[in-house]
Amino acid sequence: MRLLFVVDAGSAVCDVTEREERMAAEGYELSAEVSADLFQDYEARFEEGLRTVVAGIEATLAPTGSR
Incomplete structure (x- = not known):
């Protein structure tokens, strides 16, 4: 399964598989x-x-004793 997610506002969409590979290669x-x-x-x-x-x-915000 390939998932896509937005890294941050205005950035390109990043492939989770690529992210996983990059993170593993960097020791994470x-x-x-x-x-x-x-x-x-x-x-x-x-x-x-x-x-x-x-x-x-x-x-x-609940009044004291109301719960």
């Missing part, structure tokens, strides 16, 4: 191994992160 084997996990299913990870942020805000 563990980073290379998790690349696909980190960059797969962006929408699901975004939703999960958003829920976490909202839950944190809710807990912070």
Whole structure:
């Protein structure tokens, strides 16, 4: 499977396979191994992160004793 992701705003799209190979060659084997996990299913990870942020805000703003 070949995945594509944006490196940063305005940059070219980078191939995860190429990134994994480059990271491994530079001595970052563990980073290379998790690349696909980190960059797969962006929408699901975004939703999960958003829920976490909202839950944190809710807990912070909830009146004392309401939970």
